[in-house]
Amino acid sequence: MTLYQTTFENFNKNYMGSAAMAVIGQSCLGAAAAMYILSHGTSIGQMIQLGIIVLACILANTSILAQMKHKVVFNFILVSTLLSVIFIIVNNFIL
Numbered sequence: 226m227t228l229y230q231t232t233f234e235n236f237n238k239n240y241m242g243s244a245a246m247a248v249i250g251q252s253c254l255g256a257a258a259a260m261y262i263l264s265h266g267t268s269i270g271q272m273i274q275l276g277i278i279v280l281a282c283i284l285a286n287t288s289i290l291a292q293m294k295h296k297v298v299f300n301f302i303l304v305s306t307l308l309s310v311i312f313i314i315v316n317n318f319i320l
Contacts, residue, residue, distance in 0.1 A: 258308075279303060281308045
């Protein structure tokens with residue numbers, strides 16, 4: 226839990242810069258995940274995965290634009306990044 230706390234404290238101290246970098250970073254990572262998902266076709270499984278990753282990225286970006294609490298924004302960014310990485314790994318190496 227100390228890694229989470231220290232990372233959140235750094236994010237909270239430099240919120241404006243961190244939030245701007247997070248929008249760029251997680252949007253690019255989400256786009257890469259969408260690319261890997263769609264590289265295997267457009268079946269219902271891929272569309273569900275695509276919907277999940279798009280929703281996660283939209284929630285992260287919207288939480289920043291809506292000026293939610295910093296902890297909520299940080300958690301949405303973490304979830305979005307984690308889902309993007311998981312879907313990239315699954316669609317690149319497993320499928």
